[in-house]
Amino acid sequence: MTTNNVSNGWRWVGLISILLALLVLWLMGLGPSASGTGTSCCGVQVAAQQPSPAVPAPVNQSAVHVAFQAKGAIVTLTGEVPSEAERHNAFNAAAAVFGTANVVDNLTVWKDASLPGWWKNIAGVLSWVKGGTDFGLSQQDNSITLTGTAAGDAVKLAKETAVKALLGDNLRIDNQIWEESTSVATISEPNLPSKLPEATEPSCNQDMNVAISFKTGSAELSANDKEQLKQIVHCIAAQTEVAGHTDNVGNDNFNQKLSKARAEAVKAFIAGIDPKKGKLLTALGYGKDKPVADNGTDEGRAKNRRIEFSAK
DSSP: OOHHHHHHHHHHHHHHHHHHHHHHHHHTTOSOOTTSOSBOGGGOBOOOOOOOOOOOOOOOOOBOEEEEEEETTEEEEEEEESSHHHHHHHHHHHHHHHOGGGEEEEEEEOTTBOOOGGGGGHHHHHHHHHTSEEEEEEEETTEEEEEEEESSHHHHHHHHHHHHHHHOSSOEEEEOOEEOOOOOOOOOOTTSOSSOOOOOOOOOOSEEEEOOOOOTTOOOOOHHHHHHHHHHGGGOOSOEEEEEOOOSSSOHHHHHHHHHHHHHHHHHHHHHHOHHHHHTEEEEEOTTSSOSSOTTSHHHHHHHSOEEEEEO
């Protein structure tokens, strides 16, 4: 046997010995783990390979974005609605209040858009918009912005109170209605009276329409209103209905309650002057159902916010 043959034989013996040793270690559980966990050769721990966490897909959040803006006799609708059907509903509601030719429809359809909670009162909200000077109402999520022009702080707050009854709670209202400054000019012409004539005392008729002009959304009697009522207390001699009326700003339910509150305020005032007369009165509210003037103008709406007495 040559030296090369002997050397090759020992190499094979060594290789077979190593393979047998590895096989023994494997059978003893000391070999590498096929799963990537457990123990590797010589007892060295192998860190488990953790799967990568799944990244959630982005979710489109529903949002509310609608706006109604009046400019003179024209109203513009902007924002997003979830369907063509709701877009048509908004246009038809605006057309019923402003007239079809006076509606500019800039609404867009977005399937993930949400409608505000007051959407069922959209006709009332649009009537509120029409009831002021260049009034506007916009909603972005839970925030409401009011714009327009009002004759003083009292009217501005009354307009906010009226629209709150339509919108409901849980909304932040930013009242940016501008208060129009008013000034009284001094009249120096000699042919004009130095002061306005006082209101004439109403005659005692079976049906009396007392000149009480409530502010929008209010049932509070002014000092002038109280003077008017004092003059007709003596006229009440039989069972009499005190009928409260409103303009068309606000929804039907709100206006009915407001008109009843106005009638109750009148009855309470008269009862405070003469309890016996107060017992003859029945307070009722008719809301906006019986206008005596055009609700399309400020002057007409003021006339419709009134009290009527009707003897039975």
